[in-house]
């Protein structure tokens with residue numbers, strides 16, 4: 001069966017957004033606290049902003065755009081990492097130039113052996129099974145992620161393998177509601193769209209959420225000198241509209 005002409009679905013997002021009344025849109029903006037991109041971005045917790053910047057650095061390098069930071073009990077960022085699959089290793093502990101150079105692995109590499117129940121690892125994308133196991137082995141108490149990863153659906157069932165793993169499994173919080181979660185998911189898709197736009201990964205992600213995939217197509221079209229702020233600002237209206245629809249409209 002022929003696949004629907006999905007790039008045209010941008011019109012669907014537009015229609016859903018513009019066909020609301022001005023009052024509804026104003027209420028939506030107030031509920032989401034997103035009067036504009038700049039204020040929304042500046043209001044984000046510092047770990048999320050850093051995760052997105054790190055993901056953007058990975059994309060600029062040619063690696064998979066995923067970023068991660070670790071905060072201590074006071075909320076201070078104590079470690080960070082990003083995907084370096086196609087880049088060099090970081091100056092400090094961590095991996096580069098290998099498929100296992102994931103963002104969370106590179107953030108966790110800076111933690112010496114110990115117990116970190118009050119620490120939180122933040123990731124722009126849902127940790128995969130490798131990184132989820134690494135978080136478990138690093139004794140970090142909480143894992144937060146911005147975007148769900150449809151390719152890793154079911155990874156949250158890992159603690160069900162036995163009681164020991166379940167008793168020490170970190171709290172897992174995500175995906176993040178609102179524009180940031182959508183932006184982080186779309187950013188991840190940009191890499192796959194540029195690499196193999198009709199590959200199985202890009203198609204699977206597109207089928208999982210055509211709206212986010214549509215935003216990713218727009219982001220992927222941005223030029224090489226475009227900044228993260230310019231890219232997110234350029235799709236801001238669609239991010240808000242999708243967040244609103246996910247929230248029930």
Ligand SMILES: [Zn+2]
Nearest residue numbers: 102127128131
């Ligand atoms: Zn991973």
